Amino acid sequence: MERDHTRWRELILCHEDLEGPARVEADSHLAGCSECRALLARVQAAERSPRPRGMLPPFAGEAAPLAPGLRAEADRSLRSLQERLGLSRQLLPRDTGRARPRARSGGAEAKPSWRRLAVPLALAAGVAFVALVTRPDREQEAVRGLRILPYAADRGAADSVATSPRVRWRTGDAFVLAFDLARPSHPVVFHLGPDGEFSLLHPADPAAPVPRLPAGRGLKLPSPATGETWILEGAPGPEAFMLTTADRADPPLAEILARAQALAAGQRRRQRLLTALVELLAADLGPVQTVEIEHVP
Amino acid sequence: MPRPAASASARDEDPAAAERRLVEGLLAGDPEAVGEFLERTHHAVYGYAARLGAEPELRRDWSHAALIGLVEDLRQGRFVYRGPGSFWAWFRKRAYFRVLDERRRGLRRRAREGDGLTDEDGVPDLDAYAGQGDPADELRRVEIQAAVEACLDKLPSADQRRVLWLLYAEDRSYQEIAELTASPLNTVRSWILRGRLLLRKCLIAALGLDAPAGAVGD
Numbered sequence: 059m060e061r062d063h064t065r066w067r068e069l070i071l072c073h074e075d076l077e078g079p080a081r082v083e084a085d086s087h088l089a090g091c092s093e094c095r096a097l098l099a100r101v102q103a104a105e106r107s108p109r110p111r112g113m114l115p116p117f118a119g120e121a122a123p124l125a126p127g128l129r130a131e132a133d134r135s136l137r138s139l140q141e142r143l144g145l146s147r148q149l150l151p152r153d154t155g156r157a158r159p160r161a162r163s164g165g166a167e168a169k170p171s172w173r174r175l176a177v178p179l180a181l182a183a184g185v186a187f188v189a190l191v192t193r194p195d196r197e198q199e200a201v202r203g204l205r206i207l208p209y210a211a212d213r214g215a216a217d218s219v220a221t222s223p224r225v226r227w228r229t230g231d232a233f234v235l236a237f238d239l240a241r242p243s244h245p246v247v248f249h250l251g252p253d254g255e256f257s258l259l260h261p262a263d264p265a266a267p268v269p270r271l272p273a274g275r276g277l278k279l280p281s282p283a284t285g286e287t288w289i290l291e292g293a294p295g296p297e298a299f300m301l302t303t304a305d306r307a308d309p310p311l312a313e314i315l316a317r318a319q320a321l322a323a324g325q326r327r328r329q330r331l332l333t334a335l336v337e338l339l340a341a342d343l344g345p346v347q348t349v350e351i352e353h354v355p
Numbered sequence: 356m357p358r359p360a361a362s363a364s365a366r367d368e369d370p371a372a373a374e375r376r377l378v379e380g381l382l383a384g385d386p387e388a389v390g391e392f393l394e395r396t397h398h399a400v401y402g403y404a405a406r407l408g409a410e411p412e413l414r415r416d417w418s419h420a421a422l423i424g425l426v427e428d429l430r431q432g433r434f435v436y437r438g439p440g441s442f443w444a445w446f447r448k449r450a451y452f453r454v455l456d457e458r459r460r461g462l463r464r465r466a467r468e469g470d471g472l473t474d475e476d477g478v479p480d481l482d483a484y485a486g487q488g489d490p491a492d493e494l495r496r497v498e499i500q501a502a503v504e505a506c507l508d509k510l511p512s513a514d515q516r517r518v519l520w521l522l523y524a525e526d527r528s529y530q531e532i533a534e535l536t537a538s539p540l541n542t543v544r545s546w547i548l549r550g551r552l553l554l555r556k557c558l559i560a561a562l563g564l565d566a567p568a569g570a571v572g573d
Contacts, residue, residue, distance in 0.1 A: 071555045075548040100564045101555050105523060107499045110455065113447040114403050124402050132401040135415040139393060139422065326468070329416060 070094050071101065141340070142333055142348070201245070203275075204237045204301050204347035209287045227353050232287035235299060237347060238275040243303035244268035246311065246343060247279060248318070250335065252295025252353070256315075256322040259288070259299070264311035268304055294353045298332060303344040314342050371439035378442050381429045389426060397422060400450050407458050416461060421453035428453075433520065455497045499562065506557035515550030518543055 069076070069084045076084055088095050124132055209232040227233070235247060246268055247260040260279055261268055271277055280286040318338055325331040336346045380388025400421055404414040425446070428434065434445050503523065510516045514536075521527040521535060529547070533540045559565055 068552065072548055072552050075544060075551065097559070097564065101558060104499055104558050104562055104564060105503065105555075108496055109500050110448075110452050110493055110496045112493065113451045114399055116447075124398055128402065128405055129398070131405075131411050131414070132398045135401055135411075135418055136393065136397040138415065139397065139419050140390070142419075143389070143393070143423075327416075327464075329420065330412075 066091065066094055067097070070098050073098060138333060142336055200240050200243060200303050200345045201301055201347050202238045202240065204235060204299075204349050206233050206299060206349050206351055207236050207278075208233055227290055227351050229291050229294075229353070231290045233290065234278045234280060234282070234287055235301060235349070236276055236278050237301055239271055239273050239277055239303070241273045242270060243305065243344070244270050244307055244309070245277075245279065245301055245303050246309070248300040248302075248315075248335075248339065250298040250300070250322065250332065252293060252297055254322050254326065254328070254331065256319050256335065258311060258315050261311075264315055267307040268309065268311075270307060290353060292353075296328065296350060296352055298348050298350045300335065300339060300346055300348045302339050302346045305344070309343060314339070374439060374442050375436065378429075378434075378436050381426065384430060392426070393422060396425075396446065396450070400454060403451065404454050404458075407454065413458075413461060417454050417457040420457045421450060424453045424457075425449060432517065433524070435525075452497060452500060455494065456501045459494065459497060459501070502558060502561040503554075506554050506561060509557055510550050510553055512546070512550065514538075514546045515553070518546045519550045519554060522547060 066084075066087050069080065070088060073081075073084055073088070088098065206227075237245070239245070245260070246258070249257050249259045251257075258264055280288070318335055321334055321338060322331060325334060332348065332350075336348060339346045377388055377391060381392055397418065401414060401418045404417045404421070408414055408417065428449060433449075434442070436442060507516055507519055507523075510519070518532050518536065521532045522529075527535065529540060529543055532538075532547075533543045536543065538546075
């Protein structure tokens with residue numbers, strides 16, 4: 059009886075779209091089964107439920123009238139959002155991905171894996187969210203247009219980086235980060251995993267000198283010339299890659315990393331953590347760009 | 356703290372042309388358009404969030420999440436430009452829903468984390484629910500709409516998501532959907548059948564519709 063009920067359930071949930079004998083069969087069952095009738099009615103009621111009836115007050119695209127105290131608070135909130143998103147923000151579909159951890163022990167570290175990709179990757183539509191933070195005292199954005207791109211070895215090293223973001227990132231996908239630099243500098247990349255673990259991706263060793271890159275558009279890390287990529291792995295969930303720049307080759311990355319990791323350990327709310335990390339990195343290093351992706355199994 | 360000014364193009368343009376230009380930029384994911392959108396809408400959203408909660412951190416969280424969600428809504432095709440004023444009308448309704456939904460999620464998260472807050476805490480202005488009767492009813496509608504949209508987002512096929520969105524959100528007929536998607540009617544029926552089955556299973560789980568106590572009403 060339980061098995062029959064399960065079969066009927068699948069059928070009645072398609073009730074409106076059934077035709078011919080299937081529809082007759084479903085109607086016959088519904089006539090005799092109050093439980094299935096009630097379930098279908100509840101589902102249909104949920105689908106037909108009126109939407110929320112309210113809306114924001116009339117909005118003419120101009121500044122909303124706010125009390126002076128609230129305006130100051132709103133200004134701070136807008137500035138915070140702009141710092142997180144930036145003027146050169148590029149909104150792409152949200153996608154999650156995770157850099158491959160160098161060591162899997164307890165998932166405590168998420169380090170990039172540098173290796174040559176052996177197999178081609180299937181592309182999918184992806185949504186990525188890119189944010190740029192600029193320091194209040196900087197007039198020019200040092201880094202812009204951060205995006206995560208899949209690496210496809212079967213297309214050859216020269217054009218193996220796609221120009222459009224992937225929709226869904228899956229375990230094992232290889233990728234590079236692409237960005238623009240307004241002036242020569244030393245780019246540094248950090249990573250925030252789904253479970254709040256914060257790590258340094260580039261350079262791999264916080265004590266190592268940070269290579270200098272020239273100003274330019276479409277720069278990539280890891281460099282395509284090396285044939286190296288980062289690999290996504292680990293549990294699915296939202297992940298963020300944060301790119302900033304240092305003015306010299308030996309910024310105090312170990313100390314910055316330790317403070318950021320302490321921050322990450324104490325803040326469970328991801329949005330607030332991201333904002334706080336961006337502010338920390340912007341204060342200690344330079345303007346920050348963030349790309350967030352969603353990793354699916 | 357100085358407030359960012361609107362762009363010169365926005366100031367000088369005819370409002371309808373400015374709206375159209377902004378929409379096209381947002382649909383294309385243009386960073387300039389996103390920046391302009393945030394400048395023009397943030398304080399309206401924040402002002403509404405302030406009516407729903409007293410804590411600045413919560414107001415900021417809800418506002419940021421709502422605005423980011425709105426930009427994603429545009430990317431997901433949840434808006435179709437229908438002429439002058441249509442975007443701002445959509446924004447006013449959608450932003451209202453988004454802020455309420457973020458508030459609902461935030462309070463549930465805090466309840467799980469043991470902050471001891473309930474839905475009734477920190478709501479200084481019940482008229483913030485647009486004066487539409489019992490606020491509990493409005494919040495229930497928000498919950499249901501959020502569940503429907505979340506279940507739509509989980510559908511594995513973009514075609515299923517698109518046709519069901521047209522069916523539910525825009526109340527289109529099967530024939531209209533076929534024309535809008537440039538697809539055969541039988542294909543549309545197939546997408547809807549498969550997608551609706553998955554959607555309904557998801558809704559049953561999300562809203563607890565299996566139990567009689569999970570009955571949904573206005």
